[in-house]
Amino acid sequence: MPKWNDLQGRSFLESNARDRAVGLVDEGTFTELAGPFDRFYSPHLETLGEAVEFDDGIVTGVGRVGVTPVFVISQEGKFIGGSVGEVGGAKMVNAIRLAIEFHDTLAAAHPDLTDAEKPIVVISFETGGVRLHESNAGLLAHAEVMDQLQKARGKVPVIAVIGSKVGCFGGMGFVAAATDCIVMSEFGRLGLTGPEVIEQEMGKEEFDSGDRALVFRTTGGKHKYIVGDCNYLVADTLGAFHDQIAELATKSLADFEAMRRIGSPEKVAQQLRGVALAAEMQPKDARDVWAHAGNADPVALTDMPLPDFLAQVKRLSV
Amino acid sequence: MSLNTLTFSVKGDAGAALKAPVHHGVVGSGDMEVLMEPKAQDGAVSVSIVTPVAGFDDLWKRVLQTFVSQSGLSDAHLDINDNNATPAVVLLRLRQAMTEAQAN
Amino acid sequence: MSDRTSEKAWNHRSADTAERMASAARFIGPGKVVKADDTVALLEAVIRAGDRVNIEGNNQKQADFLAESLNKVDKSKIHDLHMVQSAVPLPVHLDLFENGIAKKLDFAFGGPQAGRVAQFIREGKLQLGAIHTYLELFGRYFLDLTPKVSLICAYKADRQGNLYTGFNTEDTPTIVEATKFRQGIVIAQVNEIVDTLPRVDIPADWIDAVIESPKPFFLEPLFTRDPALVTDSQILLGMLCLKGIYGEYGVQRINHGIGFLTSAIELLLPTYGEELGLKGKTCSHMILNPHPTMIPAIESGWVDTIHCFGGELGMEEYVRARPDVFFTGPDGSLRSNRAFAQTAGHYALDMFIGGTLQIDKFGNSSTATASRVAGFGGAPNMGCDAKGRRHSTDSWLKCGQEQPTLNRVLGDMPRGKRLVVQGVETFGEGRAPVFVDKLDAWELAENAGLDLPPVMIYGDDLTHVVTEEGIAYLNRCADIEARMAAIRAVAGYTEIGLAAKPEETRALRDAGIVKTPEDLGVDRDRARRDLLAAKSVRDLVTWSGGLYNPPARFRNW
Numbered sequence: 001m002p003k004w005n006d007l008q009g010r011s012f013l014e015s016n017a018r019d020r021a022v023g024l025v026d027e028g029t030f031t032e033l034a035g036p037f038d039r040f041y042s043p044h045l046e047t048l049g050e051a052v053e054f055d056d057g058i059v060t061g062v063g064r065v066g067v068t069p070v071f072v073i074s075q076e077g078k079f080i081g082g083s084v085g086e087v088g089g090a091k092m093v094n095a096i097r098l099a100i101e102f103h104d105t106l107a108a109a110h111p112d113l114t115d116a117e118k119p120i121v122v123i124s125f126e127t128g129g130v131r132l133h134e135s136n137a138g139l140l141a142h143a144e145v146m147d148q149l150q151k152a153r154g155k156v157p158v159i160a161v162i163g164s165k166v167g168c169f170g171g172m173g174f175v176a177a178a179t180d181c182i183v184m185s186e187f188g189r190l191g192l193t194g195p196e197v198i199e200q201e202m203g204k205e206e207f208d209s210g211d212r213a214l215v216f217r218t219t220g221g222k223h224k225y226i227v228g229d230c231n232y233l234v235a236d237t238l239g240a241f242h243d244q245i246a247e248l249a250t251k252s253l254a255d256f257e258a259m260r261r262i263g264s265p266e267k268v269a270q271q272l273r274g275v276a277l278a279a280e281m282q283p284k285d286a287r288d289v290w291a292h293a294g295n296a297d298p299v300a301l302t303d304m305p306l307p308d309f310l311a312q313v314k315r316l317s318v
Numbered sequence: 319m320s321l322n323t324l325t326f327s328v329k330g331d332a333g334a335a336l337k338a339p340v341h342h343g344v345v346g347s348g349d350m351e352v353l354m355e356p357k358a359q360d361g362a363v364s365v366s367i368v369t370p371v372a373g374f375d376d377l378w379k380r381v382l383q384t385f386v387s388q389s390g391l392s393d394a395h396l397d398i399n400d401n402n403a404t405p406a407v408v409l410l411r412l413r414q415a416m417t418e419a420q421a422n
Numbered sequence: 423m424s425d426r427t428s429e430k431a432w433n434h435r436s437a438d439t440a441e442r443m444a445s446a447a448r449f450i451g452p453g454k455v456v457k458a459d460d461t462v463a464l465l466e467a468v469i470r471a472g473d474r475v476n477i478e479g480n481n482q483k484q485a486d487f488l489a490e491s492l493n494k495v496d497k498s499k500i501h502d503l504h505m506v507q508s509a510v511p512l513p514v515h516l517d518l519f520e521n522g523i524a525k526k527l528d529f530a531f532g533g534p535q536a537g538r539v540a541q542f543i544r545e546g547k548l549q550l551g552a553i554h555t556y557l558e559l560f561g562r563y564f565l566d567l568t569p570k571v572s573l574i575c576a577y578k579a580d581r582q583g584n585l586y587t588g589f590n591t592e593d594t595p596t597i598v599e600a601t602k603f604r605q606g607i608v609i610a611q612v613n614e615i616v617d618t619l620p621r622v623d624i625p626a627d628w629i630d631a632v633i634e635s636p637k638p639f640f641l642e643p644l645f646t647r648d649p650a651l652v653t654d655s656q657i658l659l660g661m662l663c664l665k666g667i668y669g670e671y672g673v674q675r676i677n678h679g680i681g682f683l684t685s686a687i688e689l690l691l692p693t694y695g696e697e698l699g700l701k702g703k704t705c706s707h708m709i710l711n712p713h714p715t716m717i718p719a720i721e722s723g724w725v726d727t728i729h730c731f732g733g734e735l736g737m738e739e740y741v742r743a744r745p746d747v748f749f750t751g752p753d754g755s756l757r758s759n760r761a762f763a764q765t766a767g768h769y770a771l772d773m774f775i776g777g778t779l780q781i782d783k784f785g786n787s788s789t790a791t792a793s794r795v796a797g798f799g800g801a802p803n804m805g806c807d808a809k810g811r812r813h814s815t816d817s818w819l820k821c822g823q824e825q826p827t828l829n830r831v832l833g834d835m836p837r838g839k840r841l842v843v844q845g846v847e848t849f850g851e852g853r854a855p856v857f858v859d860k861l862d863a864w865e866l867a868e869n870a871g872l873d874l875p876p877v878m879i880y881g882d883d884l885t886h887v888v889t890e891e892g893i894a895y896l897n898r899c900a901d902i903e904a905r906m907a908a909i910r911a912v913a914g915y916t917e918i919g920l921a922a923k924p925e926e927t928r929a930l931r932d933a934g935i936v937k938t939p940e941d942l943g944v945d946r947d948r949a950r951r952d953l954l955a956a957k958s959v960r961d962l963v964t965w966s967g968g969l970y971n972p973p974a975r976f977r978n979w
Contacts, residue, residue, distance in 0.1 A: 010952070011957060011958075013650075013958070014650075014951060014957055016344050017344075035341070036341040036351070036353060037339060037341065037353060037355075039353075039397075041399075045321075046320065046321050047320060048320075049320050049321055049370050050321075050370060051321075051345050051368075051369070051370050051399060051400065051401035051402075052321065052345070052368060052399055053344070053345040053351060053399055054341070054351060054353065054397075054399060076344055078344045078345075078346030078347075078349070079344060079345050079346060165650075165978075186960075186979040187958075187960070187978055187979055210975055211974045211975065212974055212975050212976065212977045212978055213974035213975075213977040214974060216977055216978060216979055220978075220979060221979070222979070302977075302979070303963060303968055303971075305964070348851075371853070374853070377915055380915055380920070381915060402852070402853060404655075404847060404848070404849040404850075404853055405848065405849060405914055405915040406655050406847050406848060406849065406889075406890040406914065407655060409890075410654060410655060410658070410890075410946070410949070413946060413947070414947065417947055
């Protein structure tokens, strides 16, 4: 395992799921739960003759940021594209469940806990969603994760971090959307239907998934930040993500509620205003939306270094 | 169509025993992971490889033999999940795992 | 003896061209402009059955509109064409043979169509002249394979018919010179016709017709390697090369191939190379396309000069801003030229380094597979020892003088040798062994009825093999037996490598003919991506100060 200090300076994009899990919390505080030595690998892949991994592509564990207990879930995109199957899904579900139970126990014993002392969940997404090899078991895992997110609501804030190569698509795109706060880097991508699937359904003329600039302009961190689908855009280092989590860890439940995109009549109304705007604007490109948000030179935003971007970008308000 | 499991044992020199168990690697395409654990067995290094690719048994044995003799590893058990790693990658990951184990 | 001067006409070629151009005159307007809709009719007017025809294209820019148009001519009139051209990478190039318009092919590089070339040869649809190197084929344009009609491409034409080929000048001057100065016909497709060109690359009086293409010509960003895809194994090989070859010989004048190993090396120069103290001692003069992965080394002050075979999409503004390094025109943009870069590559380089799919036990290497007639483009001209070379450099001389048998051939005469390096992992994709008993090229030769197995680099030209096992210094071997033993010693777990005898390998290591990473003092544990000066295309943009504008497919932000 690389040294924690080295990890902080390392690219989040370049790192593997385990290094991310270790680096997202404070030095020396990460304990892995259901780790590779427990050998919970997928029985379905084994039957199909596909390569297996001892952690089934998902790292789960617990650590600390400042005084905040942090339950960490970190997906590994290099293993079957980060797809979520039965075992990995169960690991996700139980990591969130443990966080909720821990919260309840803690809150019962210490009614005067500060916001910072209450546990949070951090999910590092790197996935296209359901592992097709495990079809129904994979789908069920998604539903169960959603169920846990609902149970965590108003108790344990759930933070999504997305800065990985695969991004966050498919069913897990819905899961990410249902978290309380989303932190991305400009290399992160978030969407429901993956670019290849859009091309397959709508045709190359409509959406060329090989045009990565288009894909990122439509699903990447900068776009998501402008349109409000992500709350924070940070540099591509584990340290930057760690520091953002540290800042968030002290926030109140009301602060997190305000950061949500869905989950209340007000949020739904806001989403619908966004839909109405899209219907009215009929944008041909994400840049049309950026311009509508008040950015005079949208083309320049793409290659702009992050500090300059954050300093001058105008975000869409609906 | 199920996975192939290859199990064998390599005679280790009574050299470097493993200080602690270590896990290293990600089962990406053309890559592998290994769990290395101390196991007292008269110096031997036992190996269990799970791989979708059949027909490379001799190659695995030779590569592991080389690794054990070069590293001096002894009294250990190795569990490997492979996804078509080349011998160069296998040796690289095993060496990296060993370095990590001895650094911890 | 009769009065020959009065009886024999000496202007058959120009008269023939004049007659053809007269029948095409109705399509050609002021400034030699032909409407895109008239292209097929124009080609039918100027091309005759059996003509030798060139369609410009190599591994980069393509006269694709003209190639498509040639496919639409009336094949009852135009057939049995003899195509002489650098490359046949587009489906339409082979459609010409399928459609019965073309019959014979002389070329240098097959690219994605290599499988169809082999198939058509077998089916008798295509009669193969020969597979050449670029320089070899260019040479024959001026000897026995001069095109009668050439279909070329350029970025822009002006109202007189002058052409701007700019960044991607590539093969154009060579083709036009051979064709026009042998009284042939040159037709250009251009992306746009403008009032004023940035500069004139081809003068109007060498051009017979200009067509504004309905869409810009296809250009492949073939030399862009995403640093994100460089593996730890490639980094290890790169470290070995830098320490055991670049540093050991102090090689200044180098060509880097297209593969990921050389990308890794380029990205290691400002880090590991700097650490080894090699800056200023190696890589100062390069023949290569404007590889984006060269940006960190250029920015760190490693490179004095780069001359390019062709351009590379997205590097236009970066090159324009670095005229001290690149060859640029009065307008500031790059002028590439394949013929000159290949000439430098053949005669003036001290080292060629690249990869291959297979190396046989003797050291012959090839990228040919049993079912694809791919050709090697320019690699063989650079991956060989140029026997005509007469100037000396330290690295060239050292490599030559290390040959233990030199005096058996030349007596006491000193002579140098180009370093020709193949860097490979012992197993390739799908665990296919790179070291083999017999090259697939033999099988291809049989399948496609070739006189010779297509060999990219012959064993006697190969001086160094680098694998994860170490470096074999083949130039230090006294005979074929020693060379084979040195190859075996670095061939790892392939069948060839398994035949290595430990005591033999030990002796080769003692003699400095084989060096392992440990012998060289290269720490395998450091072979990690952290060592790369740039880990992503985004990093390259940052290194370039925003001047590099990567093609859409390489953008992940």
